[in-house]
Structure formats: structure tokens, C-alpha cells
Amino acid sequence: MSNTKKWFSLNLGNKKKEQSSSCGCGSTTGGCNSNNASAAIGEEKHKDGFDQVFDVKMDRRTAFKQLTASLMIGAGAVSTSCSVTSGDESKEKAQIDWEEQFKGNYKLMTDDEKKATVERLSRSYQLRTGKTVDISSRNAEEDVLFGYAFNISKCQGSMDCVNACVEENNQDRNSQMQYIRIHEMMDGQGFKFNEADDNYYHEVPAEGHFYMGTQCFHCDNPPCTKVCPVQATWQEEDGLVVIDYDWCIGCRYCMAACPYDGRRFNWTEPEIKEEKINKNQHYLGNRPRKKGVMEKCTFCVQRSREGQNPACVDACPTGARTFGNLLDPDSTIRWVLENKKVFRLKEELGTEPKFWYYMD
Amino acid sequence: MKRLIVFGNLVKDSLDTITRGPIKYHVWMGVLTFIMLVGIYCYSIQFEEGLGATGMTDRVSWGLYISNFTFLVGVAAAAVVLVLPTYLFKDIDFKRAVLIGEGLAVAALLMCLMFIVADMGGPDVLWHVMPGIGVFNFPDSMLTWDIIALNGYLIINISIPFYILFRHYQDKIANPKVYIPGAMISMLWAVGIHLVTAFLYQGLQARPFWNNALLGPRFLASAFAAGPALIILILGIIRAYTPFSLEDTTFKKISLVVTGAAIINLIMLLSELFKEFYLLTHHSESAYYLFFGIGDKKALLPWIWSAISMNVLGTILLTYRKTRNNFKTLFFACSILFIAIWIEKGFGLIIPGFIPGPYGKIAEYTPTGIEIGVTLGIWAMGAFIFTILARVTINIEIGRLRYKKKE
Numbered sequence: 001m002s003n004t005k006k007w008f009s010l011n012l013g014n015k016k017k018e019q020s021s022s023c024g025c026g027s028t029t030g031g032c033n034s035n036n037a038s039a040a041i042g043e044e045k046h047k048d049g050f051d052q053v054f055d056v057k058m059d060r061r062t063a064f065k066q067l068t069a070s071l072m073i074g075a076g077a078v079s080t081s082c083s084v085t086s087g088d089e090s091k092e093k094a095q096i097d098w099e100e101q102f103k104g105n106y107k108l109m110t111d112d113e114k115k116a117t118v119e120r121l122s123r124s125y126q127l128r129t130g131k132t133v134d135i136s137s138r139n140a141e142e143d144v145l146f147g148y149a150f151n152i153s154k155c156q157g158s159m160d161c162v163n164a165c166v167e168e169n170n171q172d173r174n175s176q177m178q179y180i181r182i183h184e185m186m187d188g189q190g191f192k193f194n195e196a197d198d199n200y201y202h203e204v205p206a207e208g209h210f211y212m213g214t215q216c217f218h219c220d221n222p223p224c225t226k227v228c229p230v231q232a233t234w235q236e237e238d239g240l241v242v243i244d245y246d247w248c249i250g251c252r253y254c255m256a257a258c259p260y261d262g263r264r265f266n267w268t269e270p271e272i273k274e275e276k277i278n279k280n281q282h283y284l285g286n287r288p289r290k291k292g293v294m295e296k297c298t299f300c301v302q303r304s305r306e307g308q309n310p311a312c313v314d315a316c317p318t319g320a321r322t323f324g325n326l327l328d329p330d331s332t333i334r335w336v337l338e339n340k341k342v343f344r345l346k347e348e349l350g351t352e353p354k355f356w357y358y359m360d
Numbered sequence: 361m362k363r364l365i366v367f368g369n370l371v372k373d374s375l376d377t378i379t380r381g382p383i384k385y386h387v388w389m390g391v392l393t394f395i396m397l398v399g400i401y402c403y404s405i406q407f408e409e410g411l412g413a414t415g416m417t418d419r420v421s422w423g424l425y426i427s428n429f430t431f432l433v434g435v436a437a438a439a440v441v442l443v444l445p446t447y448l449f450k451d452i453d454f455k456r457a458v459l460i461g462e463g464l465a466v467a468a469l470l471m472c473l474m475f476i477v478a479d480m481g482g483p484d485v486l487w488h489v490m491p492g493i494g495v496f497n498f499p500d501s502m503l504t505w506d507i508i509a510l511n512g513y514l515i516i517n518i519s520i521p522f523y524i525l526f527r528h529y530q531d532k533i534a535n536p537k538v539y540i541p542g543a544m545i546s547m548l549w550a551v552g553i554h555l556v557t558a559f560l561y562q563g564l565q566a567r568p569f570w571n572n573a574l575l576g577p578r579f580l581a582s583a584f585a586a587g588p589a590l591i592i593l594i595l596g597i598i599r600a601y602t603p604f605s606l607e608d609t610t611f612k613k614i615s616l617v618v619t620g621a622a623i624i625n626l627i628m629l630l631s632e633l634f635k636e637f638y639l640l641t642h643h644s645e646s647a648y649y650l651f652f653g654i655g656d657k658k659a660l661l662p663w664i665w666s667a668i669s670m671n672v673l674g675t676i677l678l679t680y681r682k683t684r685n686n687f688k689t690l691f692f693a694c695s696i697l698f699i700a701i702w703i704e705k706g707f708g709l710i711i712p713g714f715i716p717g718p719y720g721k722i723a724e725y726t727p728t729g730i731e732i733g734v735t736l737g738i739w740a741m742g743a744f745i746f747t748i749l750a751r752v753t754i755n756i757e758i759g760r761l762r763y764k765k766k767e
Binding site for chain 1: 416479482484489495507561
């Protein structure tokens with residue numbers, strides 16, 4: 001066996017060592033822009049957005065105040081915040097809107113900055129609706145790499161995972177956006193995705209059919225993060241491919257680059273009834289989005305980083321879905337990988353999905 | 361200081377020139393303004409409702425805007441066809457045409473940038489992509505390469521003609537030592553913008569229809585056919601309606617370039633068709649959809665077949681010396697070639713990339729009225745800008761616009 005690396009490959013055994021020797025985003029060759037000095041996470045002196053330009057001596061607030069006079073965007077917010085007639089709350093809201101409009105990229109934020117933006121977002125939600133939300137900015141744990149396995153023999157196509165996902169992740173109800181697609185295929189025909197029905201409304205399991213679910217595979221060498229012109233999407237240290245919804249400019253290049261139909265776009269303003277909103281949120285996960293930005297499955301970052309399973313795994317009535325830490329030798333996911341004949345979709349593309357299929 | 365005064369005078373004189381003219385000119389500009397206003401109205405609706413106002417969906421996520429953008433990059437790159445012989449080989453015949461060609465490049469590039477902005481989900485946060493205050497994912501993202509390429513080309517194509525016209529305005533001769541290096545860079549850059557734009561699509565392993573090594577070269581070939589074809593048409597109009605004189609040989613030389621590029625383009629088309637259809641694979645499905653339709657999904661059929669027939673007919677007309685040298689047939693051939701390549705390098709290229717989807721789902725795309733309105737508005741804006749640039753250029757070149765020193 002030669003050691004020459006012809007293409008990118010996911011190596012569970014060396015993962016930890018690779019991480020410590022390369023930059024903080026967890027990828028050694030793929031999505032992380034390792035030659036860009038400003039890309040590393042967790043560097044204490046790190047500056048983002050306007051702070052990258054306006055010297056450290058000036059704190060964020062001062063910088064914004066100085067910018068106020070010269071920038072046209074947000075002029076409305078300024079006028080409200082300076083107005084003597086408007087109330088304290090609307091002033092505060094305007095101040096928050098202003099700071100949110102000109103904050104930096106979450107990927108490059110320090111932990112304090114992450115906390116600050118999360119606080120602003122919760123406060124803004126409170127001011128708007130009177131309800132409180134719990135938004136987390138919890139970072140990836142060390143020695144964790146999330147992976148997923150799907151048992152094709154067990155899936156009955158009930159779509160409980162799809163519904164749980166929509167409720168958990170606050171997707172737009174208007175456009176019926178769904179991260180998971182369940183493909184209904186004919187028995188005896190093999191995996192014929194092009195003839196499969198991924199939008200069925202009948203009783204399941206349908207006679208003579210089998211089911212296969214797809215979603216974002218959280219590739220270890222993701223093409224979508226590489227093509228993003230503003231690094232609004234990246235791979236976290238625990239392997240999750242995430243998006244900073246506030247940094248995304250909506251060019252949809254990542255969507256064109258994804259070979260797995262894993263990404264969704266907010267074509268219109270997303271709408272969810274207030275009482276239906278899941279208040280347990282993560283900045284990179286299920287906090288409500290706005291129109292014109294990308295979103296996708298995050299393996300329920302708000303749950304998985306708290307040690308829970310993603311909503312789809314817990315919702316599955318047949319136990320077809322397995323989720324866990326690939327670096328933990330005792331995890332169920334590792335047992336599946338070691339004892340089942342697993343395969344992945346479109347492996348020839350070199351994307352190294354962390355999502356395996358197997359049959360009993 | 362003196363230069364500033366001259367510049368101020370140039371601006372004033374130019375404003376004078378572009379606001380005065382024959383009635384036909386006013387009607388033309390009026391119509392363009394009207395279309396632009398309609399476009400702005402359509403965009404305001406899109407801005408309010410989001411991109412849902414267009415026909416794009418999660419299945420086909422790029423449409424008319426990106427198609428037109430792709431095509432117009434080619435038109436912009438075509439200015440090089442005129443720049444190359446004029447500045448480097450000192451071909452006098454092209455000298456008068458080249459300033460028009462560069463004006464066309466500027467207008468086309470501005471249209472490209474407008475199409476990109478129109479396609480953005482968050483136009484208010486576009487500063488995120490500005491190097492310095494945002495995060496510029498260079499060199500990983502080909503889109504950042506494209507931003508550099510397009511803006512750089514825009515600056516080059518504004519500064520060279522500006523320098524020359526500014527000198528001529530003062531009755532001075534432009535110094536070749538100043539503009540020749542610029543012309544050299546412009547030439548390489550033109551090839552660059554088109555290759556980089558092709559790489560935008562070519563690099564994606566997710567879309568087999570684009571992930572094809574011929575895409576870049578074929579972009580170049582079609583650009584060097586469509587761009588100069590448009591220049592021939594514009595020069596024809598300028599010669600008919602203005603006192604700006606152009607030699608027959610200028611047209612003949614440019615038409616030779618168009619002919620060569622059109623033939624190469626056809627050969628490459630043949631090569632692509634052979635590869636897609638000799639042994640049908642799953643990767644040929646997009647091409648199959650484009651040329652024959654899949655099931656009852658055949659939205660692109662009438663477009664692509666009219667494009668191919670126009671392409672072939674135009675190329676044949678250009679290849680025969682008799683029809684090429686007859687101005688009536690030349691103009692006809694150039695117009696159908698231009699339209700054919702607009703279809704082929706526009707939505708004939710972008711939309712089949714998304715059909716079938718990553719898992720074989722075939723969902724068709726039809727642009728909405730709003731989308732078409734914005735597109736027409738941007739084209740009208742391009743024509744408006746070009747008319748202004750061409751009018752000032754022509755008036756300086758024929759000596760009507762000159763700096764008058766105050767006695």
C-alpha cells in the first residue's frame with residue numbers, strides 16, 4: 001500500500017492529530033482556507049468585520065458611531081435612535097438593528113463577540129414579541145466528529161423525521177421547506193433515484209417499495225464551503241457544515257456546488273407562527289432566518305452539542321437512524337461502521353460525506 | 361489644477377452633447393429610460409418580496425440573471441479583438457472602431473455587475489464581499505476571482521479610452537507609451553475574465569453538464585463570435601446615422617474574426633454533442649433534456665433548436681466570401697449569430713446544469729414577468745450607457761468636441 005494521497009480522504013484515526021497541526025476549522029485540505037491567516041477560529045486577537053479595519057484601540061461601539069455619519073445604509077435606524085420622541089425600547093431596538101447590520105462573520109468572532117451577538121438577538125426577539133428565546137453560541141467540543149448512519153432496511157417512509165426536523169429547526173412553513181427528502185423506490189430496481197418519488201402523500205409503507213432518506217451529508221471535504229465568496233459557510237471542528245445566516249449574501253453558489261441537494265434558500269420571508277417557534281436555539285442552527293439567505297441541516301447543532309440526538313434520529317419510529325461521535329470507539333455509529341457493509345452516495349466525487357447507508 | 365479644469369470642461373461639454381441631438385436620438389433615449397423605469401419597478405417588487413418573485417426555486421436556483429451575466433461577460437471580452445490589432449500591430453483601420461469596442465465593454469461589464477446584484481438574496485449586505493471590510497474568500501472561491509477579473513477589466517477599459525479621448529479633447533496626441541502597456545494588460549485580462557467565468561461553472565463536480573474541460577475554451581470561441589458580431593452591427597448603425605466615417609475594410613476585418621470564431625465554436629459544439637450522445641450515460645441527461653426533452657418536460661427545445669439553426673446558418677453565411685462581403689447579408693448573419701449565442705451561452709448553458717437535479721429530479725424553470733422586466737431594464741441601462749459613451753467618443757473623434765481655452 002502506498003502512502004501517497006491521491007485525493008482527500010476522511011481519516012478517523014488521524015483526525016485529532018490533523019486538527020492540532022492545522023488551522024482551527026478542523027479541515028486539513030478542504031473547506032478551510034488555511035492560507036488565509038485571518039481564517040482561524042479561536043485566535044484571541046482576532047478581529048472581524050469593521051474591527052478588522054478600524055484599529056483595536058477603537059471599540060466596536062465607537063467605530064459604529066464614527067461610521068454613522070458616512071454610511072447611507074441604516075440611516076433610518078440612526079434617525080430613530082437619535083430621535084427624542086421615540087421611546088427607550090425603540091431606541092434600543094434601533095441600536096441593536098444597527099449593530100447587527102454591521103457585525104462581522106461569526107466564524108471569525110471571539111467567544112465574547114459570539115456571546116454579544118447572541119445576546120443582542122435574544123433581546124431583539126424579546127423587544128419584538130415579548131417572548132424570550134434561548135440562543136446558544138456553544139462551540140464544538142474537542143475530540144468530537146459527528147457522523148450519521150441510515151439503515152435502508154428499516155426505513156418505512158413515515159416521514160416523522162421530516163416533520164420533527166421542520167418543527168425543531170423553525171423552517172419556513174409557507175414554502176414547506178424540508179431539509180430531509182425521503183425517496184420512495186421500487187423494490188427490485190435498485191437505487192434509481194431518478195425514478196424515485198420524493199414527494200409522496202400516501203399510506204406507507206407502500207407495497208413493493210423501499211425508502212431512502214437524504215439530507216446534508218456534512219461532507220468532510222465540502223465543495224459548498226469552498227465556493228462561498230464570503231466564508232459564510234464553513235466546517236466546524238466537530239465536522240458540522242454550518243452557515244452564518246447573517247453573513248450570507250444569498251448568491252446561491254453553494255447550492256450549485258452541492259452534489260447532494262443538501263441546501264435550501266429562503267426565496268421569500270420565512271413565516272412561522274409565534275407559538276410554533278422552537279425557543280431552544282443555536283446561532284448556527286435553528287434560530288429564525290430571514291429572506292434571501294441559505295440554510296441547511298446542521299445535525300441539529302442546538303441539540304447535538306448538548307449531547308442529544310438530532311430531532312430526526314429521535315423521531316424515527318423504526319430506529320433507522322443512528323447518530324454519534326465518530327471519534328468515540330464505543331459509539332453506536334462506530335459499531336455500525338465497523339460491523340455493517342456501509343456505503344455512501346457519489347463517493348467518486350471525493351466529498352467524503354459523514355453519512356453512511358447500510359442494510360440489515 | 362489645470363487638468364482638473366480641463367476635466368471639468370470635458371464633463372460639461374459631454375453633458376451638453378448627450379442632452380442635445382436629433383429627434384430620433386431623443387426618442388431612442390426616451391424609450392430606453394421608460395424600459396429602465398419599468399425594470400426598476402420590477403426590481404422594487406423583487407426587493408420587497410424576495411427572490412421568490414422570480415421563477416427560480418430550490419431545484420433550479422440560477423436562472424435568467426446568471427444566464428445573461430454569463431453571456432455578457434463574453435461580449436465584454438470581445439473588445440480585445442479590436443484592441444489587439446489596433447494598438448499592437450498599429451492597424452489604422454481598426455483605430456476608429458476600437459474606442460467604440462471599449463465603450464461596449466464598459467457597458468457590458470456594468471450590465472454584468474447589475475445582473476449579479478439583481479441575483480443576490482441580500483443586496484444590503486453585499487459589503488461582506490468587499491476586501492478589507494468584509495471577508496474575501498480568495499483564492500478558494502472562483503466568485504472572488506470573478507469579482508477581481510470583472511472590476512479590473514472595467515477599470516482598464518475605462519482608463520485607456522479615457523486617456524486617449526482626454527488627449528484628443530485637448531487637441532493633443534495620445535502617447536502610445538502610456539496606453540500600449542494598458543492595452544497589453546487588457547488583452548490578457550479579456551481572456552482571463554472569460555476563462556474565470558467559465559471556471560465558475562466548470563469546477564463544480566456536482567453538475568456534470570458544466571464539469572467539462574471544453575467549457576472554458578468554448579466560452580472564448582463563442583465570445584469572440586458574438587461580441588464582434590455585435591460590434592459590427594453597432595458600427596453599421598453608427599456609420600448610417602452619424603458623421604463618424606468607417607472604412608469598409610474595418611467591417612471586413614472584424615467579420616473575418618467573427619467567421620473564424622464561429623467556425624471554431626461549431627466544431628466545439630460538435631465535439632460536445634458527440635461526447636454526450638455517442639454512449640449515453642447518466643451524465644448526458646442534462647444534454648438530453650436540453651436537446652430532446654425528458655418525458656413531457658421540453659421547455660428548452662424550441663430555444664436550443666432555433667439557436668443551433670441560427671448558429672449554423674449564420675456561420676455558413678459568414679464563411680462564403682460573397683455573403684460575408686455583402687453588407688446586407690453580413691448584418692443579417694451577425695444578428696442571428698448574436699441571438700443564437702445569447703440563447704446557447706445563456707439559459708441553454710445555465711438551466712440544464714440544474715436539470716436533472718442531484719438526485720435526478722426534473723423540475724423545469726420558467727422566468728416570471730418580474731424577472732423578465734428586470735432583465736430588460738438592465739439591458740436598456742446597458743444600451744443607455746453605451747449610447748452616451750459612444751456619442752461623446754464620436755464627437756471628440758470627429759473634432760466637434762474640443763477644449764476651448766478662455767482668452
